[in-house]
Ligand code: SF4
């Protein structure tokens with residue numbers, strides 16, 4: 001039954017992919033930069049022009065990788081205070097030290113995750129504007145800069161999370177005080193709702209959203225992205241690699257180059273922030289800046305005619321499973337942690353993500369039968385039991401590239 005469900009889903013994706021064939025060429029809206037082959041777009045009303053490929057630094061631990069990206073034309077680096085408990089910001093700051101401030105841009109956020117109800121994105125009553133400002137300034141210190149270019153409210157989801165009065169005031173203060181030139185939201189769940197809310201809010205400049213070829217809600221997502229772009233917001237795509245692998249054993253890789261091309265073929269995506277953990281991956285990503293056309297083979301890789309490439313790694317974050325769990329387990333967050341562990345092999349990020357789901361431990365250990373159903377056919381209990389073990393591993397035994405079996 002599950003196989004059949006997954007096959008049907010894959011067939012739908014295949015059909016959707018085939019439907020794209022007529023609009024694969026990269027739009028004329030993409031502007032080649034005079035004098036070089038890099039392709040640039042304007043980040044909405046911010047007026048910033050930047051290459052269609054930027055860099056997420058969450059998987060990077062080496063300042064030399066950042067400097068190499070900069071040398072190759074990358075302008076925007078996306079980090080977060082939560083990555084490696086602030087050490088990712090420190091690493092980025094170290095890499096950018098001494099480099100003229102107007103030659104790079106930084107996106108970050110410093111929200112305390114315990115303030116956020118992650119399934120809805122709504123901030124809890126203990127959210128504190130003063131504390132957020134303190135945290136944002138601490139990010140500047142770690143980064144070694146006097147401002148960042150973009151500061152985001154993470155985990156925006158339901159409309160109320162974007163229209164949360166104290167959060168809106170805090171974000172406006174961050175901009176008014178010059179901590180960030182521009183403000184925005186980042187969204188992993190209910191993205192179309194969050195994107196439309198940010199576009200309607202009147203205060204946000206930028207939206208960072210999950211966007212990739214495996215998204216089931218792609219049509220609604222693209223409608224919402226178009227709506228926000230038409231209102232002048234800058235749109236940044238994240239999670240473009242869709243987990244990087246289809247299976248936990250890592251026998252079926254996602255064609256990540258094709259996946260990135262697929263994301264930026266949408267002219268309303270102004271830039272993408274794929275993670276690069278090594279020089280090979282960085283080179284593959286950067287090559288796409290000047291060669292964004294999807295080939296026929298790449299299209300087949302993303303949307304195969306048979307069902308052999310079905311993800312067991314990438315969770316849609318749709319939340320449909322949530323009502324089925326009587327214990328209120330934040331299943332999508334466990335699944336995101338699972339993707340970081342088995343797809344990206346980023347164990348610190350996987351564990352950090354687990355902490356978003358609540359107290360350490362396995363919430364499914366006492367449950368004999370799982371009553372939560374996944375639209376993708378995931379065995380939710382099995383995956384949670386596998387990933388929950390990570391919270392018991394001491395830090396010293398959890399290097400970034402530790403392979404979790
Ligand atoms: S196995 Fe876990 S996710 Fe499933 S119903 Fe039980 S507690 Fe909830």
Ligand code: SF4
Pocket residue numbers: 315316317318319320321322331332335373374375376377378380
């Ligand atoms: S586990 Fe399945 S149902 Fe739950 S959020 Fe992920 S894709 Fe959706």
